[in-house]
Amino acid sequence: xxxxxxxxxLRGLRPWLRVEPRRHRDSFRDFTKEFDxxxxxAKGILPGSDWTPLPISRDLPPEQADVVIVGGGVVGWSVxxxxxxxxxxxxxxRVVVVERDLSVSCLSSARYAKAxxxxxxxxxxxxxxxxxxxxxxxxxxxxxxxIDEYLHVIGQPPVxxxxxxxxxxxxxxxxxxxxxxxxxxxxxxxxxxxxxLSPAELKKKYPWMNTDGVVLASCGLENxxxxxxxxxxxxxxxxxxxxxxxxxxxxxTSFTSDTTEMVTQDGEQIDFSRIKYVNVHMPxxxxxxxxxxxxxxxxxxxxxxxxxxxxxxxxxxxxxISGVKLPVEPKKRYVYVWHCPDGPGLGFPxxxxxxxxxxxxxxxxxxxxxxxxxxxxxxxxxxxLEVDHEFFQEKVWPKxxxxxxxxxxxxxxxxxxxxxxxxxxxxSPVIGLHPLVDNLYFATGFSGHGLQQAPAVGQAIAELxxxxxxxxxxxxxxxxxxxxxxEKALERNxx
Ligand SMILES: Cc1cc2nc3c(=O)[nH]c(=O)nc-3n(C[C@H](O)[C@H](O)[C@H](O)COP(=O)(O)OP(=O)(O)OC[C@H]3O[C@@H](n4cnc5c(N)ncnc54)[C@H](O)[C@@H]3O)c2cc1C
Numbered sequence: 287x288x289x290x291x292x293x294x295x296l297r298g299l300r301p302w303l304r305v306e307p308r309r310h311r312d313s314f315r316d317f318t319k320e321f322d323x324x325x326x327x328a329k330g331i332l333p334g335s336d337w338t339p340l341p342i343s344r345d346l347p348p349e350q351a352d353v354v355i356v357g358g359g360v361v362g363w364s365v366x367x368x369x370x371x372x373x374x375x376x377x378x379x380r381v382v383v384v385e386r387d388l389s390v391s392c393l394s395s396a397r398y399a400k401a402x403x404x405x406x407x408x409x410x411x412x413x414x415x416x417x418x419x420x421x422x423x424x425x426x427x428x429x430x431x432x433i434d435e436y437l438h439v440i441g442q443p444p445v446x447x448x449x450x451x452x453x454x455x456x457x458x459x460x461x462x463x464x465x466x467x468x469x470x471x472x473x474x475x476x477x478x479x480x481x482x483l484s485p486a487e488l489k490k491k492y493p494w495m496n497t498d499g500v501v502l503a504s505c506g507l508e509n510x511x512x513x514x515x516x517x518x519x520x521x522x523x524x525x526x527x528x529x530x531x532x533x534x535x536x537x538x539t540s541f542t543s544d545t546t547e548m549v550t551q552d553g554e555q556i557d558f559s560r561i562k563y564v565n566v567h568m569p570x571x572x573x574x575x576x577x578x579x580x581x582x583x584x585x586x587x588x589x590x591x592x593x594x595x596x597x598x599x600x601x602x603x604x605x606x607i608s609g610v611k612l613p614v615e616p617k618k619r620y621v622y623v624w625h626c627p628d629g630p631g632l633g634f635p636x637x638x639x640x641x642x643x644x645x646x647x648x649x650x651x652x653x654x655x656x657x658x659x660x661x662x663x664x665x666x667x668x669x670x671l672e673v674d675h676e677f678f679q680e681k682v683w684p685k686x687x688x689x690x691x692x693x694x695x696x697x698x699x700x701x702x703x704x705x706x707x708x709x710x711x712x713x714s715p716v717i718g719l720h721p722l723v724d725n726l727y728f729a730t731g732f733s734g735h736g737l738q739q740a741p742a743v744g745q746a747i748a749e750l751x752x753x754x755x756x757x758x759x760x761x762x763x764x765x766x767x768x769x770x771x772x773e774k775a776l777e778r779n780x781x
Contacts, residue, residue, distance in 0.1 A: 346575050347534035347566060351382040353751065354564045355583040356538045356593050358385025360403040360515065360737055361729050362585035363522040364744025367437075370529035372748045377530060379752070382577060384566055386537035400671065402587050403519050403737060405704025407621055407646070407655060408512040409636055410738035411454040412478035413504060415469045415778035416714070419735070420476040421759045422742035427509035429741040430518075437521040439528045445521045447513040452647070453506030455492075455635040456779070457689075462640065463502040465778060470504050479507040494630045496691055499640055512636065512646060515737050522740075536566040536575065541582070541596050543723070557608070560725045561597060581751060583727045588616035588705040590730035597723045608722055610770050614731040616705035618666045620657050622678045626696040627652040643685040644781055645693075653699065658682050659734075659781065671703040708733045712774035717743060717764040718750060727751065728766060734781055 353369060355362045366381050373379040388397050398404045410430070412423045429436060434445045458466040473480045482504055485497040527533060542563035548556045563576040586593045594612035595601060602608025629652055636646040645656030658681055660666065666674060678698060687693045709716065709731035716731040727750065729743050736743075742759060749757045756762065763775045 346568070347382050347384065347536070347577050348380065348532055349576070350578045351380045351532070352579065353379060353381045353581045353583060354577050354579045355381065355383045355585055356564070357584070357586035357590070358383045358388070358523070358533065359398075359401045359585065359587050360519045360522065360740040361587070361732075361743055362583070363519060363526055364740040365583050365585060365729060365747045366526040366531045366744075367522050367529070368744040368748035369751065370526060370531060371436075372745075372752050374752070381526075381531045382534055382579075383526070383531060384534045384536055384538050384564065384577075386535070386569070388533075388535045388569075398519075400705065402704050402707055403515050403740075405621075405671075405702060406515050406737045408515050408737065409454070409646070409735075410512065411506055411510045411636070412473055412476070413454050413456055413469065413480060413506055413510070413779055415465075415472060416763070416775065417472060417476050418759065418761055418763055418775075419714075419739070419777055420473055420478055422739045422761075423735075424477060424509060425742040425745070425759060426738050426740070430513060433518075433521065437525040439524050442524065445517065447517045447521075449513045450511045450647075451508070452512070452633070452635045453508075453510040454638060455506075456504045456638045457488075457500045457640045458502045458504075459499055459640040460501050466502055466504055469779060478509070481505050481507055492630070492633070494690060494692060496689055498688075505635065510636070518737070518740070522744075534566060534575075534577075536568045538564055538586075538593060538596070539567045539574070540565045542576070543597065557722065559598060559723050561723065579725075581725045581727065583729060583747060584612075585729045587707040587730060587736070588614070590614050590707065590728070594720075594726075594728075597720070597726050599720060599723060599726075607770055610766075612716060612728065612730070612766075613711040613769065614707055614709050614716065616668045617708040618668050618671070618703050619659060619706055619734075620666075620673050620677055620701060620703050621655055622657060622673075622682060622698055622701045623648060623653060623655045624693075624696040624698045625651075625653050626693055628692050628695075629654060630690065630692070637689070638781060639685055639689050641685045642781065643682055643689075645686055645690070654693075654696075656682060656686060658685065668705065671705075673701040673703050675701070706734050707731055707736060711769055712776055713780045714775040714777050715739070715743070715764050716766055716769070717746060717761045718766065720766050721770070 355365055362383050366383050369379055369381050387401055410423055412420050414420050430447055430449055433447055437445050470480050470482055485500050488497050488503050541561040543559040543561050545557050545559045561582050563578055566575045584590050584593045591612045591614045600611030634647045638644045643658040645654050648655045707730055713733040716728045720726045727747055729747050745758055746756055746761050768775055
């Protein structure tokens, strides 16, 4: 643990700390740079296998761990997997994943009733505007291609995520064509294979399409399509558990932290804290278990701002760094499945209309699924996951039937709703350490594309923890610091 050594290092930091968080947020960058130096020194003291080995009961988590991951969705399990894969020697890092949405025995993954992972539509694309997002999805596409090499567990069947290699087809109107063209330039520079199509070319390639109002389109030629989210989640989970990750059923309800005061050269006081214990409410009981830990990862998806609050984040005075909240909220999104026997066949892509409505094939029996993100005024209540069927009739169907006229006649077969882990600040993820809670990492806020980015994000967080820096993809643009500085990481292609 960092205990006395941390205190020693922190005392050593004081002379060069220059920070006035309330008055001059610009100086924040200098301050974080200096604090990074401290982290570099502090890294390497994960106690790992030096923890006193304790008998572990099946129902209780271990009493101590190096890394506790809050949230066992695809992101949490990916972080756990990469930590074990990249640990310097087997057993060096003790990792616990705490998940509340599991069946009580913890033996099966039968529940996951609300996790976004299992309620997503499974898409992966490289058609983004930010190089970081393109790189993450390229990494994930390669991971999915080699998934059995990464995630195979001896004695279990090969992992098959049922990848459908149908590209995304983005349609642009007069207003959005120039942006689409700019995005494609960036995508190509990052190594994505994307083609541009004129309306005439579109009509030739997709004769079932009404191209009215379409000025330009872009089509992913490889590494795009959709896959089975359950299989990816279960494969990451099984592999991580086989590598020694401990899974704990229960809800993280609070943290116990140590706070260290620092005084700047100008006499201002700043409080840094470290989470020492993660407190877990055990399912169907009044019992709590406390896990003493070195580091915590907030991978709680749509609920991650609640977890951040437990660490005091966003609870300080409004104009201070500790007053900056993690702006991630659950936003409800509907998915509808319909049957249209005369609809387009195998070559039907993941179609993103000029209106934002999307749809894709679901199998080959004339079934399709789709939806649209509601406008701010239309945002539904998030108390439950009920589906609004009129939303399909009024907002989704007319748009899709206009674009794909054979959808004028269809039969809705089923539907579901899930929560986006939506970043209300800039719709981009928040990844990396918090500047004041200095052992809390974030991997959240993916706003509709976290499934496909999970393999890359898991690797990135593992690098930050084990190596103190990003090695594969630089995700600094998504750090918490941008929220403090008010600088948006704007991705233009959010669906
Ligand atoms: C309708 C829909 C369609 C989507 N389509 C796509 C798509 O095509 N492609 C794509 O890439 N992404 C898509 N997404 C987004 C994607 O599903 C999410 O970004 C991704 O699954 C986030 O993964 P996660 O592990 O962070 O969150 P989750 O899967 O929600 O996991 C977080 C877990 O944390 C647990 N948890 C929360 N708080 C606590 C606590 N206090 N204690 C213990 N456990 C806790 C929850 O129970 C939950 O299981 C879609 C999402 C939706 C809703």
